[in-house]
Amino acid sequence: MGLFSRKSKTDKLRDKYKKLTEEAYKLSHSNRRLSDQKTAEAEEVLKEIEKLESAEEK
Numbered sequence: 001m002g003l004f005s006r007k008s009k010t011d012k013l014r015d016k017y018k019k020l021t022e023e024a025y026k027l028s029h030s031n032r033r034l035s036d037q038k039t040a041e042a043e044e045v046l047k048e049i050e051k052l053e054s055a056e057e058k
Contacts, residue, residue, distance in 0.1 A: 010052050017045045 007015075024038035 010049055010056075013045055013049045013052070017042050017049065020045060 020038050020042035024035045024042060027035035027038060
């Protein structure tokens with residue numbers, strides 16, 4: 001990859017998924033409800049990633 005190459009939509013979603021799971025983990029120590037909400041958001045992002053990857057395979 002070059003210095004100025006753009007990230008694919010899948011890469012952006014993976015970054016978002018990682019960020020959400022990290023936030024959910026941190027929140028799990030202090031606020032379980034918010035942690036569960038972040039986890040649910042991360043699961044939605046993961047579904048989008050899987051949908052994009054399956055579309056790329058076809």
